[in-house]
Amino acid sequence: MGFGRVLWTGIVGMIFLLLTSYISFMFLDLTSAVTGGLVQNLGDALNSLGSLLPGIGGIIGILAPMFLGLVLILIFPIHWCLVYRPDDVMLLIAVTLPWILACTMITLINAKTPGKGIRTSLAIGIGYLILALLLYFLLPLIPVIGPFIEGILDGLTLGLTDLPYIGAVSTAILEGCLVGAVFGAFIGALKYKPAGSSGKKKKSKSKETKTKKEDDGEPSFDSAHCTSCGAKLVAENDFCTNCGMKS
Numbered sequence: 001m002g003f004g005r006v007l008w009t010g011i012v013g014m015i016f017l018l019l020t021s022y023i024s025f026m027f028l029d030l031t032s033a034v035t036g037g038l039v040q041n042l043g044d045a046l047n048s049l050g051s052l053l054p055g056i057g058g059i060i061g062i063l064a065p066m067f068l069g070l071v072l073i074l075i076f077p078i079h080w081c082l083v084y085r086p087d088d089v090m091l092l093i094a095v096t097l098p099w100i101l102a103c104t105m106i107t108l109i110n111a112k113t114p115g116k117g118i119r120t121s122l123a124i125g126i127g128y129l130i131l132a133l134l135l136y137f138l139l140p141l142i143p144v145i146g147p148f149i150e151g152i153l154d155g156l157t158l159g160l161t162d163l164p165y166i167g168a169v170s171t172a173i174l175e176g177c178l179v180g181a182v183f184g185a186f187i188g189a190l191k192y193k194p195a196g197s198s199g200k201k202k203k204s205k206s207k208e209t210k211t212k213k214e215d216d217g218e219p220s221f222d223s224a225h226c227t228s229c230g231a232k233l234v235a236e237n238d239f240c241t242n243c244g245m246k247s
Contacts, residue, residue: 005110006123013106013124017073018066020098025069028094034076034160036085042068073098074128077171078179080161096179099124103180107187117188118181125177132169 024030026043046064049057073095081092103121111117139149150165157168225232231242 006119009106009110009120010123010127012109013102013120014127016102016105017098017124017128018070020101021069021073022062022066023069023101024073024094024098025065028090028097030069030072030094033088033091033094034072069098073176074132074172075157075165075168076161077163077168078175079171080163096176099176099180100183103177103184104187107184108191111184111188112191112193114185114188114192117184117186121177121181121184124180125173129170129173132173133166136165136169 026047029040029043031042032038032040043065047061049061053060076095078092078095081088081095085091102124103117106120106124107117111120136150136153139153140146142149153165157163157165161168163171226240226243229240229243231240
């Protein structure tokens with residue numbers, strides 16, 4: 001898989017993860033799950049903007065859940081869900097489902113082997129990890145407010161996950177894409193078509209030999225008769241006694 005192919009795969013997979021984050025945010029109430037019920041029905045509140053602000057409100061009601069869901073998925077590691085909320089099955093599903101769906105969809109489109117399924121899934125995580133780290137190191141360069149952004153990001157993730165920003169996003173992204181890679185490998189295995197079996201190769205070779213022999217115009221003998229004229233053969237003779245064809 002060339003670099004261009006990997007880049008294209010990673011970008012499409014990242015878009016899929018953004019789209020599938022909408023499912024966790026709207027239908028699995030991701031904000032309520034990660035905050036322990038402190039923030040509820042945020043998705044419904046965003047949807048109500050469509051009626052309050054015709055046009056732009058509808059766009060916000062669609063895009064905001066996608067990006068907010070993506071942010072939550074990228075900062076909450078799977079191990080955090082298992083350690084701090086081991087009994088909350090819906091939280092675990094809400095955090096992992098977008099990765100599973102995104103990796104499965106991009107594998108169905110792109111990968112045809114288990115190995116490609118794994119690499120395709122990892123490309124999604126690597127792409128988001130690069131973006132997350134670039135934001136962390138580039139945003140502080142903004143004049144005036146820049147120096148405070150780094151502290152805000154670290155404070156936010158420490159309060160939510162007990163991890164600094166880099167630790168939170170790195171573990172969340174790597175754990176998520178590894179879970180997705182398992183499903184990507186499975187889909188790749190289902191699509192995998194090995195080369196032709198040895199039996200087919202032997203059959204093809206035998207057919208090729210037979211065809212070549214027929215093309216050479218050389219008649220063959222069976223156990224009792226000449227295939228050229230059909231006369232009965234004498235075992236001691238090297239030639240057919242009827243037509244003179246050599247055995």
